[in-house]
Amino acid sequence: MGNMEFALNLLLAGVVIVFFVLILLIIIIMIYGKIVQTVQNRSKNKNTEKAVKKAEEPNTFTAVAAPKAAPAADGTVPGEVVAVIAAAVCSLYGDKPVRIKSVKRSRGSGSAWRNAGLFENTKPF
Amino acid sequence: MDIFNSLWESIRSIILESGLASLTWENYVMVCISFVLLFLAIKKQYEPLLLLPIAFGMLLVNVFPDIMASPTTEMLTEAQVLQRNLDPSSYTTTALNGVTYYNVTENGGLLYYLYQGVHLGIFPPLIFLGIGAMTDFGPLIANPKSFILGAAAQVGIFITFIGATLLGFAPNEAGSIAIIGGADGPTAIFVTSLLAPYLLGPIAVAAYSYMALVPIIQPPIMKLLTTKKERSIVMKQLRPVSKVEKILFPIIVVVLISLLLPDAAPLVGMLMLGNLFRESGVVSRISNTAQNELMNIVTIFLGVTVGATATGTVFLSAKTLGIILLGLIAFCMGTACGVLFGKIMCAATHGKVNPLIGSAGVSAVPMAARISQKVGQQENPANFLLMHAMGPNVAGVIGSAVAAGVLLSQIG
Numbered sequence: 001m002g003n004m005e006f007a008l009n010l011l012l013a014g015v016v017i018v019f020f021v022l023i024l025l026i027i028i029i030m031i032y033g034k035i036v037q038t039v040q041n042r043s044k045n046k047n048t049e050k051a052v053k054k055a056e057e058p059n060t061f062t063a064v065a066a067p068k069a070a071p072a073a074d075g076t077v078p079g080e081v082v083a084v085i086a087a088a089v090c091s092l093y094g095d096k097p098v099r100i101k102s103v104k105r106s107r108g109s110g111s112a113w114r115n116a117g118l119f120e121n122t123k124p125f
Numbered sequence: 126m127d128i129f130n131s132l133w134e135s136i137r138s139i140i141l142e143s144g145l146a147s148l149t150w151e152n153y154v155m156v157c158i159s160f161v162l163l164f165l166a167i168k169k170q171y172e173p174l175l176l177l178p179i180a181f182g183m184l185l186v187n188v189f190p191d192i193m194a195s196p197t198t199e200m201l202t203e204a205q206v207l208q209r210n211l212d213p214s215s216y217t218t219t220a221l222n223g224v225t226y227y228n229v230t231e232n233g234g235l236l237y238y239l240y241q242g243v244h245l246g247i248f249p250p251l252i253f254l255g256i257g258a259m260t261d262f263g264p265l266i267a268n269p270k271s272f273i274l275g276a277a278a279q280v281g282i283f284i285t286f287i288g289a290t291l292l293g294f295a296p297n298e299a300g301s302i303a304i305i306g307g308a309d310g311p312t313a314i315f316v317t318s319l320l321a322p323y324l325l326g327p328i329a330v331a332a333y334s335y336m337a338l339v340p341i342i343q344p345p346i347m348k349l350l351t352t353k354k355e356r357s358i359v360m361k362q363l364r365p366v367s368k369v370e371k372i373l374f375p376i377i378v379v380v381l382i383s384l385l386l387p388d389a390a391p392l393v394g395m396l397m398l399g400n401l402f403r404e405s406g407v408v409s410r411i412s413n414t415a416q417n418e419l420m421n422i423v424t425i426f427l428g429v430t431v432g433a434t435a436t437g438t439v440f441l442s443a444k445t446l447g448i449i450l451l452g453l454i455a456f457c458m459g460t461a462c463g464v465l466f467g468k469i470m471c472a473a474t475h476g477k478v479n480p481l482i483g484s485a486g487v488s489a490v491p492m493a494a495r496i497s498q499k500v501g502q503q504e505n506p507a508n509f510l511l512m513h514a515m516g517p518n519v520a521g522v523i524g525s526a527v528a529a530g531v532l533l534s535q536i537g
Contacts, residue, residue, distance in 0.1 A: 007290040007299065014283040014531045021385055021527050022272040022520065028377055029269040036370050 076105050144188055151437025152187040159184035171337035175428050182432025193433050196233040200226040240430040248427040249315035250395040255420030257399025258412050264516040266370050267363040275520025277466030278486030279528040281306035281458030289451050297321045300532040302448050305332045306455025307525030309488035314431060315392060316529045319537055326435030327445040331452035339492045343460050347484050347500050350464045355471060356504040358479040360513045371404040382527060389530025459487040485514040486521045494518040
Protein backbone atom coordinates (compact mmCIF):
# COMPACT_ATOMS: atom_id res chain seq x y z
CA MET A 1 0.00 0.00 0.00
CA GLY A 2 2.96 2.25 0.82
CA ASN A 3 4.41 1.70 -2.66
CA MET A 4 1.04 2.44 -4.27
CA GLU A 5 0.71 5.69 -2.37
CA PHE A 6 4.24 6.61 -3.47
CA ALA A 7 3.37 5.72 -7.08
CA LEU A 8 0.29 7.99 -7.05
CA ASN A 9 2.33 10.80 -5.51
CA LEU A 10 4.98 10.33 -8.17
CA LEU A 11 2.34 10.42 -10.92
CA LEU A 12 1.02 13.74 -9.69
CA ALA A 13 4.44 15.24 -8.90
CA GLY A 14 5.94 14.00 -12.15
CA VAL A 15 3.17 15.32 -14.39
CA VAL A 16 3.08 18.67 -12.57
CA ILE A 17 6.87 19.14 -12.64
CA VAL A 18 7.31 18.09 -16.28
CA PHE A 19 4.47 20.39 -17.41
CA PHE A 20 5.66 23.24 -15.18
CA VAL A 21 9.24 23.12 -16.50
CA LEU A 22 8.21 22.85 -20.12
CA ILE A 23 5.53 25.56 -19.85
CA LEU A 24 8.14 27.81 -18.22
CA LEU A 25 10.36 27.12 -21.23
CA ILE A 26 7.49 28.01 -23.58
CA ILE A 27 7.02 31.36 -21.85
CA ILE A 28 10.75 32.16 -21.81
CA ILE A 29 11.23 31.15 -25.45
CA MET A 30 8.20 33.20 -26.51
CA ILE A 31 9.48 36.26 -24.63
CA TYR A 32 13.07 36.08 -25.88
CA GLY A 33 11.80 35.21 -29.37
CA LYS A 34 9.75 38.41 -29.35
CA ILE A 35 12.69 40.45 -27.98
CA VAL A 36 15.13 39.07 -30.56
CA GLN A 37 12.63 39.62 -33.38
CA THR A 38 11.91 43.19 -32.25
CA VAL A 39 15.63 44.03 -31.97
CA GLN A 40 16.34 42.50 -35.35
CA ASN A 41 13.39 44.29 -36.99
CA ARG A 42 14.61 47.58 -35.52
CA SER A 43 18.13 47.08 -36.82
CA LYS A 44 16.69 46.04 -40.19
CA ASN A 45 14.55 49.18 -40.31
CA LYS A 46 17.58 51.31 -39.37
CA ASN A 47 19.62 49.72 -42.14
CA THR A 48 16.80 50.33 -44.64
CA GLU A 49 16.51 53.95 -43.52
CA LYS A 50 20.30 54.37 -43.87
CA ALA A 51 20.18 52.88 -47.35
CA VAL A 52 17.31 55.18 -48.39
CA LYS A 53 19.13 58.20 -46.97
CA LYS A 54 22.33 57.22 -48.77
CA ALA A 55 20.43 56.87 -52.01
CA GLU A 56 19.08 60.37 -51.56
CA GLU A 57 22.53 61.88 -50.77
CA PRO A 58 24.38 63.41 -53.79
CA ASN A 59 27.68 61.57 -53.10
CA THR A 60 26.19 58.10 -53.14
CA PHE A 61 27.22 55.13 -55.16
CA THR A 62 24.44 55.70 -57.73
CA ALA A 63 25.64 59.19 -58.27
CA VAL A 64 29.24 58.03 -58.39
CA ALA A 65 28.36 55.21 -60.70
CA ALA A 66 26.87 57.57 -63.21
CA PRO A 67 30.13 58.63 -64.79
CA LYS A 68 30.96 54.96 -65.13
CA ALA A 69 28.54 54.80 -67.95
CA ALA A 70 31.06 56.85 -69.90
CA PRO A 71 33.40 53.97 -70.76
CA ALA A 72 30.38 52.20 -72.24
CA ALA A 73 29.92 55.08 -74.58
CA ASP A 74 33.15 54.34 -76.43
CA GLY A 75 31.52 51.16 -77.64
CA THR A 76 34.18 48.72 -76.40
CA VAL A 77 32.32 47.67 -73.19
CA PRO A 78 28.50 47.43 -73.27
CA GLY A 79 26.56 49.46 -70.66
CA GLU A 80 25.04 46.29 -69.12
CA VAL A 81 28.49 44.84 -68.47
CA VAL A 82 29.61 48.09 -66.84
CA ALA A 83 26.52 47.99 -64.60
CA VAL A 84 27.24 44.40 -63.56
CA ILE A 85 30.90 45.19 -62.81
CA ALA A 86 29.84 48.27 -60.81
CA ALA A 87 27.35 46.17 -58.80
CA ALA A 88 29.97 43.51 -58.07
CA VAL A 89 32.52 46.11 -56.93
CA CYS A 90 29.84 47.80 -54.79
CA SER A 91 28.86 44.55 -53.08
CA LEU A 92 32.53 43.80 -52.41
CA TYR A 93 33.08 47.11 -50.59
CA GLY A 94 29.71 47.05 -48.73
CA ASP A 95 28.65 50.39 -47.30
CA LYS A 96 31.82 52.29 -48.30
CA PRO A 97 31.39 54.83 -51.14
CA VAL A 98 32.85 53.52 -54.37
CA ARG A 99 34.09 55.40 -57.42
CA ILE A 100 34.82 53.49 -60.59
CA LYS A 101 36.95 55.62 -62.87
CA SER A 102 37.13 53.43 -65.92
CA VAL A 103 36.32 50.02 -67.24
CA LYS A 104 38.69 48.71 -69.91
CA ARG A 105 38.53 45.53 -71.86
CA SER A 106 41.61 43.40 -71.19
CA ARG A 107 44.06 42.98 -74.03
CA GLY A 108 43.96 39.51 -75.52
CA SER A 109 43.87 36.29 -73.50
CA GLY A 110 47.42 36.59 -72.11
CA SER A 111 49.74 33.66 -71.50
CA ALA A 112 48.61 30.09 -71.08
CA TRP A 113 49.95 30.09 -67.48
CA ARG A 114 47.90 33.19 -66.67
CA ASN A 115 44.76 31.60 -68.10
CA ALA A 116 45.40 28.42 -66.16
CA GLY A 117 45.72 30.45 -62.93
CA LEU A 118 42.56 32.37 -63.72
CA PHE A 119 40.68 29.17 -64.47
CA GLU A 120 41.92 27.54 -61.25
CA ASN A 121 40.75 30.47 -59.12
CA THR A 122 37.39 31.00 -60.76
CA LYS A 123 36.46 27.33 -61.29
CA PRO A 124 34.49 27.00 -58.02
CA PHE A 125 32.20 29.83 -59.07
CA MET B 126 49.31 -46.88 -24.98
CA ASP B 127 50.46 -44.06 -22.69
CA ILE B 128 50.47 -41.73 -25.64
CA PHE B 129 46.79 -42.49 -26.34
CA ASN B 130 45.91 -42.03 -22.69
CA SER B 131 47.58 -38.61 -22.48
CA LEU B 132 45.97 -37.60 -25.78
CA TRP B 133 42.57 -38.62 -24.44
CA GLU B 134 43.22 -36.72 -21.20
CA SER B 135 44.22 -33.59 -23.16
CA ILE B 136 41.09 -33.75 -25.31
CA ARG B 137 38.95 -34.38 -22.22
CA SER B 138 40.37 -31.40 -20.33
CA ILE B 139 39.91 -29.12 -23.36
CA ILE B 140 36.28 -30.21 -23.66
CA LEU B 141 35.66 -29.75 -19.93
CA GLU B 142 37.17 -26.27 -19.97
CA SER B 143 35.31 -25.26 -23.14
CA GLY B 144 32.02 -23.43 -23.26
CA LEU B 145 30.30 -26.59 -24.48
CA ALA B 146 30.54 -28.05 -20.97
CA SER B 147 30.25 -24.92 -18.86
CA LEU B 148 27.34 -23.12 -20.56
CA THR B 149 23.81 -23.59 -19.30
CA TRP B 150 20.62 -24.01 -21.33
CA GLU B 151 19.77 -20.34 -20.62
CA ASN B 152 22.96 -19.30 -22.40
CA TYR B 153 21.99 -21.30 -25.47
CA VAL B 154 18.48 -19.76 -25.52
CA MET B 155 20.07 -16.30 -25.32
CA VAL B 156 22.40 -17.17 -28.19
CA CYS B 157 19.29 -18.03 -30.24
CA ILE B 158 17.65 -14.72 -29.23
CA SER B 159 20.80 -12.85 -30.26
CA PHE B 160 20.61 -14.57 -33.67
CA VAL B 161 17.01 -13.33 -34.04
CA LEU B 162 18.05 -9.78 -33.10
CA LEU B 163 20.97 -9.93 -35.53
CA PHE B 164 18.55 -11.02 -38.23
CA LEU B 165 16.20 -8.12 -37.40
CA ALA B 166 19.11 -5.66 -37.44
CA ILE B 167 20.73 -6.87 -40.67
CA LYS B 168 17.84 -8.16 -42.75
CA LYS B 169 14.96 -5.96 -41.50
CA GLN B 170 17.20 -2.99 -40.62
CA TYR B 171 15.36 -2.30 -37.32
CA GLU B 172 17.57 0.35 -35.64
CA PRO B 173 20.65 -1.53 -36.91
CA LEU B 174 23.12 0.99 -35.49
CA LEU B 175 22.12 -0.08 -31.99
CA LEU B 176 20.47 -3.44 -32.39
CA LEU B 177 23.50 -4.97 -34.11
CA PRO B 178 26.04 -4.17 -31.35
CA ILE B 179 23.47 -5.05 -28.66
CA ALA B 180 22.77 -8.42 -30.27
CA PHE B 181 26.48 -9.12 -30.70
CA GLY B 182 27.22 -8.18 -27.08
CA MET B 183 24.45 -10.58 -26.06
CA LEU B 184 25.98 -13.31 -28.19
CA LEU B 185 29.50 -12.73 -26.84
CA VAL B 186 28.55 -12.79 -23.17
CA ASN B 187 26.51 -15.96 -23.54
CA VAL B 188 29.17 -17.94 -25.38
CA PHE B 189 31.98 -16.56 -23.19
CA PRO B 190 30.55 -15.27 -19.88
CA ASP B 191 34.02 -14.33 -18.54
CA ILE B 192 34.17 -11.44 -21.00
CA MET B 193 32.02 -9.53 -18.47
CA ALA B 194 33.79 -10.93 -15.39
CA SER B 195 34.77 -8.36 -12.80
CA PRO B 196 38.39 -8.24 -11.55
CA THR B 197 39.16 -10.47 -8.58
CA THR B 198 41.73 -10.45 -5.78
CA GLU B 199 42.96 -13.72 -4.29
CA MET B 200 44.97 -13.93 -1.05
CA LEU B 201 47.78 -16.47 -1.55
CA THR B 202 50.65 -17.60 0.63
CA GLU B 203 54.18 -17.22 -0.65
CA ALA B 204 54.35 -20.92 -1.46
CA GLN B 205 51.17 -20.71 -3.55
CA VAL B 206 52.51 -17.64 -5.38
CA LEU B 207 55.73 -19.41 -6.24
CA GLN B 208 53.82 -22.53 -7.26
CA ARG B 209 51.99 -20.43 -9.86
CA ASN B 210 55.29 -19.03 -11.16
CA LEU B 211 54.37 -15.53 -10.07
CA ASP B 212 56.73 -12.84 -8.81
CA PRO B 213 55.88 -12.13 -5.10
CA SER B 214 57.44 -8.65 -5.26
CA SER B 215 54.72 -7.54 -7.71
CA TYR B 216 51.93 -7.87 -5.17
CA THR B 217 50.91 -6.05 -2.01
CA THR B 218 50.78 -8.11 1.17
CA THR B 219 48.34 -8.53 4.03
CA ALA B 220 49.31 -10.04 7.38
CA LEU B 221 46.66 -12.27 9.00
CA ASN B 222 47.29 -14.30 12.16
CA GLY B 223 51.03 -13.99 11.66
CA VAL B 224 50.88 -15.30 8.08
CA THR B 225 51.75 -13.03 5.15
CA TYR B 226 49.36 -13.25 2.24
CA TYR B 227 49.95 -11.82 -1.22
CA ASN B 228 47.00 -9.99 -2.84
CA VAL B 229 47.08 -11.50 -6.29
CA THR B 230 44.71 -9.59 -8.55
CA GLU B 231 43.26 -10.91 -11.76
CA ASN B 232 41.99 -8.53 -14.44
CA GLY B 233 38.33 -8.54 -15.43
CA GLY B 234 36.93 -9.26 -18.88
CA LEU B 235 37.17 -6.76 -21.71
CA LEU B 236 33.50 -5.82 -21.66
CA TYR B 237 33.58 -5.33 -17.88
CA TYR B 238 35.89 -2.36 -18.35
CA LEU B 239 33.96 -0.96 -21.29
CA TYR B 240 30.75 -1.38 -19.27
CA GLN B 241 32.04 1.09 -16.67
CA GLY B 242 31.00 3.84 -19.10
CA VAL B 243 27.41 2.66 -18.68
CA HIS B 244 27.71 1.78 -15.01
CA LEU B 245 29.04 5.23 -14.13
CA GLY B 246 26.47 6.99 -16.34
CA ILE B 247 29.07 8.33 -18.82
CA PHE B 248 27.95 6.96 -22.18
CA PRO B 249 24.29 8.15 -22.25
CA PRO B 250 25.21 11.83 -21.74
CA LEU B 251 27.90 11.48 -24.43
CA ILE B 252 25.27 10.10 -26.80
CA PHE B 253 23.14 13.13 -25.90
CA LEU B 254 26.10 15.36 -26.85
CA GLY B 255 26.02 13.84 -30.32
CA ILE B 256 22.23 14.06 -30.53
CA GLY B 257 22.41 17.74 -29.56
CA ALA B 258 24.97 18.40 -32.29
CA MET B 259 22.68 16.72 -34.82
CA THR B 260 19.40 18.34 -33.72
CA ASP B 261 17.86 21.47 -35.17
CA PHE B 262 15.65 23.01 -32.49
CA GLY B 263 14.38 25.57 -35.03
CA PRO B 264 10.86 24.08 -35.36
CA LEU B 265 10.51 24.05 -31.56
CA ILE B 266 11.70 27.66 -31.22
CA ALA B 267 9.37 28.71 -34.03
CA ASN B 268 6.43 27.07 -32.28
CA PRO B 269 7.28 26.75 -28.55
CA LYS B 270 3.78 25.44 -27.79
CA SER B 271 5.12 22.12 -29.11
CA PHE B 272 6.67 21.70 -25.66
CA ILE B 273 3.16 20.90 -24.36
CA LEU B 274 3.04 17.87 -26.64
CA GLY B 275 6.55 16.86 -25.59
CA ALA B 276 5.37 17.03 -21.96
CA ALA B 277 2.08 15.21 -22.64
CA ALA B 278 3.86 12.22 -24.15
CA GLN B 279 5.77 11.78 -20.86
CA VAL B 280 2.54 11.21 -18.91
CA GLY B 281 2.70 7.58 -20.05
CA ILE B 282 5.91 7.18 -18.04
CA PHE B 283 4.22 8.04 -14.76
CA ILE B 284 1.07 6.01 -15.50
CA THR B 285 3.24 2.98 -16.26
CA PHE B 286 5.02 3.53 -12.96
CA ILE B 287 1.70 2.83 -11.25
CA GLY B 288 1.15 -0.26 -13.40
CA ALA B 289 4.61 -1.60 -12.55
CA THR B 290 4.02 -0.95 -8.85
CA LEU B 291 0.70 -2.82 -9.04
CA LEU B 292 2.54 -5.79 -10.57
CA GLY B 293 4.84 -5.88 -7.55
CA PHE B 294 7.97 -4.18 -8.88
CA ALA B 295 9.98 -2.18 -6.35
CA PRO B 296 9.99 1.62 -6.92
CA ASN B 297 13.52 1.62 -8.42
CA GLU B 298 12.55 -1.15 -10.85
CA ALA B 299 9.20 0.49 -11.66
CA GLY B 300 10.99 3.78 -12.45
CA SER B 301 13.43 2.02 -14.78
CA ILE B 302 10.60 0.22 -16.57
CA ALA B 303 8.41 3.32 -16.83
CA ILE B 304 11.13 5.40 -18.50
CA ILE B 305 10.86 3.08 -21.54
CA GLY B 306 7.70 5.11 -22.29
CA GLY B 307 9.93 8.10 -23.09
CA ALA B 308 11.12 6.14 -26.15
CA ASP B 309 14.59 7.48 -25.57
CA GLY B 310 17.27 4.78 -25.39
CA PRO B 311 20.08 6.78 -23.74
CA THR B 312 17.68 8.21 -21.12
CA ALA B 313 16.33 4.73 -20.33
CA ILE B 314 19.88 3.40 -19.94
CA PHE B 315 20.96 6.39 -17.83
CA VAL B 316 18.02 6.04 -15.42
CA THR B 317 18.29 2.24 -15.21
CA SER B 318 22.06 2.31 -14.64
CA LEU B 319 21.44 4.50 -11.60
CA LEU B 320 18.21 2.95 -10.27
CA ALA B 321 18.32 -0.75 -11.15
CA PRO B 322 21.56 -1.68 -13.00
CA TYR B 323 20.70 -5.38 -12.90
CA LEU B 324 17.71 -4.72 -15.21
CA LEU B 325 19.82 -2.91 -17.82
CA GLY B 326 19.76 -5.74 -20.36
CA PRO B 327 15.99 -6.32 -20.58
CA ILE B 328 15.20 -2.60 -20.36
CA ALA B 329 17.66 -1.58 -23.07
CA VAL B 330 16.51 -4.35 -25.36
CA ALA B 331 12.83 -3.46 -24.73
CA ALA B 332 13.44 0.30 -25.22
CA TYR B 333 15.33 -0.08 -28.47
CA SER B 334 12.97 -2.76 -29.76
CA TYR B 335 9.97 -0.47 -29.29
CA MET B 336 11.83 2.46 -30.84
CA ALA B 337 12.53 0.25 -33.83
CA LEU B 338 8.87 -0.76 -33.94
CA VAL B 339 7.52 2.83 -33.92
CA PRO B 340 6.16 2.46 -37.50
CA ILE B 341 4.13 -0.55 -36.39
CA ILE B 342 3.02 0.53 -32.90
CA GLN B 343 2.07 4.19 -33.38
CA PRO B 344 -0.18 4.43 -36.49
CA PRO B 345 -3.08 2.29 -35.15
CA ILE B 346 -3.18 4.36 -31.91
CA MET B 347 -3.02 7.62 -33.89
CA LYS B 348 -5.85 6.55 -36.20
CA LEU B 349 -7.96 5.23 -33.33
CA LEU B 350 -7.85 8.52 -31.43
CA THR B 351 -8.33 10.96 -34.32
CA THR B 352 -11.01 11.60 -36.92
CA LYS B 353 -10.36 11.74 -40.65
CA LYS B 354 -11.06 15.48 -40.57
CA GLU B 355 -8.48 16.06 -37.81
CA ARG B 356 -5.86 14.03 -39.64
CA SER B 357 -6.38 16.15 -42.77
CA ILE B 358 -5.66 19.49 -41.06
CA VAL B 359 -2.98 21.46 -42.89
CA MET B 360 -0.85 23.55 -40.53
CA LYS B 361 0.44 27.06 -41.16
CA GLN B 362 4.06 27.34 -42.24
CA LEU B 363 6.50 27.94 -39.39
CA ARG B 364 8.26 31.30 -39.09
CA PRO B 365 11.97 31.41 -39.85
CA VAL B 366 14.15 31.35 -36.72
CA SER B 367 17.16 33.65 -36.45
CA LYS B 368 20.66 32.46 -35.57
CA VAL B 369 20.62 34.48 -32.34
CA GLU B 370 17.49 32.64 -31.15
CA LYS B 371 19.10 29.29 -31.96
CA ILE B 372 22.27 30.20 -30.06
CA LEU B 373 20.39 31.48 -27.01
CA PHE B 374 18.08 28.44 -26.84
CA PRO B 375 20.58 25.84 -25.49
CA ILE B 376 21.97 28.32 -22.98
CA ILE B 377 18.52 29.22 -21.61
CA VAL B 378 17.34 25.58 -21.49
CA VAL B 379 20.43 24.32 -19.67
CA VAL B 380 20.35 27.10 -17.09
CA LEU B 381 16.64 26.68 -16.38
CA ILE B 382 16.51 22.87 -16.23
CA SER B 383 19.77 22.50 -14.30
CA LEU B 384 18.55 24.96 -11.70
CA LEU B 385 15.11 23.36 -11.35
CA LEU B 386 16.06 19.71 -11.78
CA PRO B 387 19.76 19.10 -11.08
CA ASP B 388 19.33 15.35 -11.69
CA ALA B 389 18.52 16.03 -15.34
CA ALA B 390 21.60 18.24 -15.76
CA PRO B 391 24.01 15.56 -17.13
CA LEU B 392 21.62 14.64 -19.95
CA VAL B 393 20.24 18.10 -20.74
CA GLY B 394 23.65 19.73 -20.25
CA MET B 395 25.34 17.48 -22.79
CA LEU B 396 22.39 17.74 -25.20
CA MET B 397 22.55 21.52 -25.12
CA LEU B 398 26.36 21.62 -25.30
CA GLY B 399 26.19 19.59 -28.50
CA ASN B 400 23.51 21.92 -29.83
CA LEU B 401 25.57 25.00 -29.00
CA PHE B 402 28.53 23.47 -30.88
CA ARG B 403 26.22 23.20 -33.87
CA GLU B 404 24.46 26.54 -33.71
CA SER B 405 27.40 28.75 -32.71
CA GLY B 406 29.04 27.97 -36.04
CA VAL B 407 32.50 28.66 -34.63
CA VAL B 408 33.49 25.11 -33.66
CA SER B 409 32.45 23.15 -36.73
CA ARG B 410 35.29 20.65 -36.22
CA ILE B 411 34.10 19.80 -32.69
CA SER B 412 30.50 19.74 -33.85
CA ASN B 413 31.37 17.28 -36.63
CA THR B 414 33.30 15.08 -34.21
CA ALA B 415 30.40 15.04 -31.73
CA GLN B 416 27.96 14.15 -34.51
CA ASN B 417 30.08 11.48 -36.14
CA GLU B 418 33.22 9.98 -34.62
CA LEU B 419 32.37 10.42 -30.92
CA MET B 420 28.76 9.36 -31.41
CA ASN B 421 29.79 6.27 -33.36
CA ILE B 422 32.49 5.22 -30.89
CA VAL B 423 30.18 5.62 -27.88
CA THR B 424 27.36 3.84 -29.72
CA ILE B 425 29.62 0.82 -30.28
CA PHE B 426 30.68 0.65 -26.62
CA LEU B 427 27.17 1.34 -25.31
CA GLY B 428 25.50 -1.19 -27.59
CA VAL B 429 27.95 -4.03 -27.02
CA THR B 430 28.15 -3.60 -23.25
CA VAL B 431 24.40 -3.18 -22.77
CA GLY B 432 23.89 -6.33 -24.84
CA ALA B 433 26.48 -8.06 -22.66
CA THR B 434 24.33 -7.49 -19.57
CA ALA B 435 21.66 -9.76 -21.07
CA THR B 436 22.91 -13.04 -19.67
CA GLY B 437 20.63 -16.05 -19.65
CA THR B 438 19.97 -16.06 -15.91
CA VAL B 439 19.02 -12.36 -15.90
CA PHE B 440 17.07 -12.24 -19.14
CA LEU B 441 15.07 -15.47 -19.02
CA SER B 442 12.80 -14.70 -16.12
CA ALA B 443 9.18 -13.76 -15.52
CA LYS B 444 10.43 -10.30 -14.60
CA THR B 445 11.75 -9.76 -18.13
CA LEU B 446 8.38 -10.68 -19.62
CA GLY B 447 6.75 -8.17 -17.24
CA ILE B 448 9.29 -5.51 -18.29
CA ILE B 449 8.68 -6.11 -21.99
CA LEU B 450 4.89 -5.98 -21.51
CA LEU B 451 4.98 -2.87 -19.31
CA GLY B 452 7.44 -1.19 -21.68
CA LEU B 453 4.98 -1.68 -24.53
CA ILE B 454 2.17 -0.26 -22.39
CA ALA B 455 4.35 2.75 -21.46
CA PHE B 456 5.15 3.40 -25.10
CA CYS B 457 1.50 3.14 -26.20
CA MET B 458 0.39 5.38 -23.32
CA GLY B 459 2.97 8.01 -24.27
CA THR B 460 1.78 8.00 -27.87
CA ALA B 461 -1.90 8.15 -26.81
CA CYS B 462 -1.33 11.00 -24.34
CA GLY B 463 0.54 12.99 -27.00
CA VAL B 464 -2.27 12.54 -29.54
CA LEU B 465 -4.95 13.37 -26.94
CA PHE B 466 -3.15 16.61 -26.02
CA GLY B 467 -2.82 17.28 -29.73
CA LYS B 468 -6.61 17.04 -29.93
CA ILE B 469 -6.96 19.49 -27.03
CA MET B 470 -4.60 21.91 -28.80
CA CYS B 471 -6.56 21.39 -32.02
CA ALA B 472 -9.80 22.36 -30.26
CA ALA B 473 -8.17 25.29 -28.43
CA THR B 474 -6.73 26.74 -31.65
CA HIS B 475 -9.98 26.17 -33.61
CA GLY B 476 -8.48 23.49 -35.83
CA LYS B 477 -5.07 25.02 -36.52
CA VAL B 478 -3.10 22.12 -34.98
CA ASN B 479 -3.11 18.64 -36.49
CA PRO B 480 -3.34 16.22 -33.50
CA LEU B 481 -1.12 13.73 -35.33
CA ILE B 482 1.96 15.75 -34.40
CA GLY B 483 1.24 14.89 -30.73
CA SER B 484 2.44 11.31 -31.18
CA ALA B 485 5.90 12.68 -32.06
CA GLY B 486 6.16 13.89 -28.44
CA VAL B 487 7.65 10.52 -27.53
CA SER B 488 11.32 11.13 -28.39
CA ALA B 489 12.39 8.49 -30.99
CA VAL B 490 13.91 11.24 -33.16
CA PRO B 491 13.19 11.48 -36.07
CA MET B 492 11.21 8.28 -36.58
CA ALA B 493 8.15 9.45 -34.59
CA ALA B 494 7.99 12.71 -36.60
CA ARG B 495 8.22 10.74 -39.82
CA ILE B 496 5.25 8.63 -38.72
CA SER B 497 3.16 11.79 -38.10
CA GLN B 498 4.06 12.91 -41.63
CA LYS B 499 3.24 9.51 -43.11
CA VAL B 500 -0.14 9.10 -41.38
CA GLY B 501 -1.07 12.70 -42.25
CA GLN B 502 -0.22 12.16 -45.91
CA GLN B 503 -2.38 9.06 -46.05
CA GLU B 504 -5.40 11.35 -45.56
CA ASN B 505 -4.12 14.35 -47.49
CA PRO B 506 -1.18 13.70 -49.84
CA ALA B 507 -0.47 17.45 -50.07
CA ASN B 508 -0.06 17.79 -46.30
CA PHE B 509 3.49 18.18 -44.97
CA LEU B 510 3.55 17.72 -41.20
CA LEU B 511 7.20 16.74 -40.83
CA MET B 512 8.60 20.11 -39.71
CA HIS B 513 5.59 20.68 -37.42
CA ALA B 514 6.12 17.23 -35.87
CA MET B 515 9.84 17.86 -35.36
CA GLY B 516 8.90 20.48 -32.72
CA PRO B 517 7.17 18.02 -30.34
CA ASN B 518 9.74 15.39 -31.30
CA VAL B 519 12.75 17.36 -30.03
CA ALA B 520 10.62 18.69 -27.15
CA GLY B 521 10.12 15.01 -26.26
CA VAL B 522 13.90 14.56 -25.90
CA ILE B 523 13.99 17.43 -23.40
CA GLY B 524 10.74 16.20 -21.78
CA SER B 525 12.04 12.66 -21.27
CA ALA B 526 15.25 14.05 -19.73
CA VAL B 527 13.11 16.14 -17.36
CA ALA B 528 10.97 13.08 -16.52
CA ALA B 529 14.20 11.15 -15.88
CA GLY B 530 15.29 13.91 -13.53
CA VAL B 531 11.99 13.64 -11.65
CA LEU B 532 12.34 9.84 -11.31
CA LEU B 533 15.94 10.10 -10.13
CA SER B 534 15.18 12.82 -7.61
CA GLN B 535 12.15 10.98 -6.20
CA ILE B 536 13.45 7.40 -6.24
CA GLY B 537 17.24 7.56 -6.50
